[in-house]
Amino acid sequence: MNKANTTQHLCVFVPLWQTVFCSYVLIVFLSCSFFGANRNLTPELKFGGTENSYDFPKNVEWINVNSPLSKNQLKGKIVILHFWKYSSINSIHSIEDLKKLEKKWKKELVIIGIHSPKFTAEKNLENLRQVVLRLGIEYPVINDINFTLWRLYGINSWPSFVLIDPLGKVVGIQAGEGILEGFDKILSGMFEEFNGLGLINPKSVYSQDNSKLANTNLFFPTKLLLNEDATELFIADSGHNRILRVDTKTNRIIDVIGNGKAGFEDGNFAVATFYNPQGLVLKDDKLYIADSNNHSIRETNLKTKKVSTIAGTGKQATTFNVSGIGKNVSFNSPWDLIEHKNKLYITMRGSHQVWTLDLLNLEADVYAGSGSENLFDGKLEETSFAQPTGITKDEIKFYITDSEASAIRSIDFKSSKLVKTIIGKGLFEFGDFDHSYPQARLQYPMGITYNNGKLYVADSLNNKIKLIDHYEKTSTTLAGTGTLGKTNGKLNEASFFEPCGVAAFKNKIYVADTNNHLIRVIDLETQTVTNFEIQE
Helix, strand or coil: CCCCHHHCCCCCCCCCCCCCCHHHHHHHHHHCHHHHCCCCCCCCCCCCCCEECCCCCCCCEEECECCCCCCHHHCCCEEEEEEECCCCHHHHHHHHHHHHHHHHCCCCEEEEEEECCCCHHHHCHHHHHHHHHHCCCCCCEEECCCCHHHHHCCCCCCCEEEEECCCCEEEEEEECCCCHHHHHHHHHHHHHHHHHCCCCCCCCCCCECCCCCCCCCCCCEEEEEECCCCCEEEEEEHHHCEEEEEECCCCEEEEEECCCCECCCCEECCCCCECCEEEEEEECCEEEEEEHHHCEEEEEECCCCEEEEEECCCCCCCCCCCCEEHHHCCCCCEEEEEEECCEEEEEECCCCEEEEEECCCCEEEEEECCCCECCECEECCCCEECCEEEEEECCCEEEEEEHHHCEEEEEECCCCCEEEEEECCCCCCCCCECEECCCCECCCCCEEEEECCEEEEEEHHHCEEEEEECCCCEEEEEECCCCCCCCCEECCCCCCCCCCEEEEECCEEEEEEHHHCEEEEEECCCCEEEECCCEC
């Protein structure tokens, strides 16, 4: 999109596919002399803006406030507008930084999320409300489905940030993640200057809507794993920051792995902490976990009942394609896992790649993907992915949900070593159309499993489970009407709400129905959907 004329004095925009990390963003801030402090800003206010910010549209929906805010209400506050979309991992990374800024500057700063959706489902207010709850966002969020504010400020990538001074003037715009250190320095300067002039209002300027979801057994479950004979189901209970091990015959919990608090602690099951755990894989008596927000791989010994970190520093990688060993290697949002010949193959959502981790020597390295966010097939090192989130395998290939491209990809690990697209056409080609390649369309699929020669896919933003024939390259709806809900019954009458994980054994498909906080079971013999009720 074109940049609005009102932002000509502001800092450089950074293309989203070039993931921006902390060190680089700090350089951008400093090189711009604090958002262009020497570019015609009022001399008396080194950290002030010169052009008016825009008021909020009257026809947008708000979350986390009891009533819509206006520009005048924010006078006396430093304001950050965060332009984001919930399907963007870069946006999700930046939310963590914003939470830290909000905590430090709780009296001086107001953050407002401007949700600018790409996917059709992202426009739905209830979808967005669930994501706000899932991500723990407490500041106000606008559902700007018509891109009104996006166009007014000349935004062109997710995430982007608009900084507004306490007088309502635009100080600058920055694109890309990794903004914590740079913004904190700017906020310190702004506070000192404006507070010295008596222009900071420390009082709250809005009342918060504190309605929360009632307690549930599960809280945004995502990835699922069945053991070899399907007698046990492992559930990434991501919103509770724990993993459940459940007996599929009695539905009773065998183990609770993690104490439920967000953290990064090793130890026994009652002490260990995770932060948004996702993919799971079982080898012998060890469960491996993609601990996504801790950017690490954790190992759970099911015999000794202990958790240990085997790879990852606990912090997001700030460089590309840097291999390493064990806890010295940096990952970028590992999301799902599969084991093959003593190696874990890891979908690295944040760097748009697939990595390997050798379980014998803990060496980690890039396996496939250049790191650019796109949909290109070819050789392992030349191909590109767009937020890969799920992985499964058969005897000769890995199969991957390439979410941002709404695609299903394959990697031939036996012979050709090539990456190919089964379903999908590009970053902005999505929908809900059952057909063969290249006409078939999905919408942000996040879960995948191989069973009886077929691929079963959680087509997340279509609220469906799809059956993919990887030989014929066709996609058909197995279950779900497409309308969000939690209706059981016949496959074509059942409804789901953003399912993110699937696991299968023989004639049963287990589904992590994420926004319904449920596990559902598709029975291929009876052609029905039922709830899997967990017993404490």
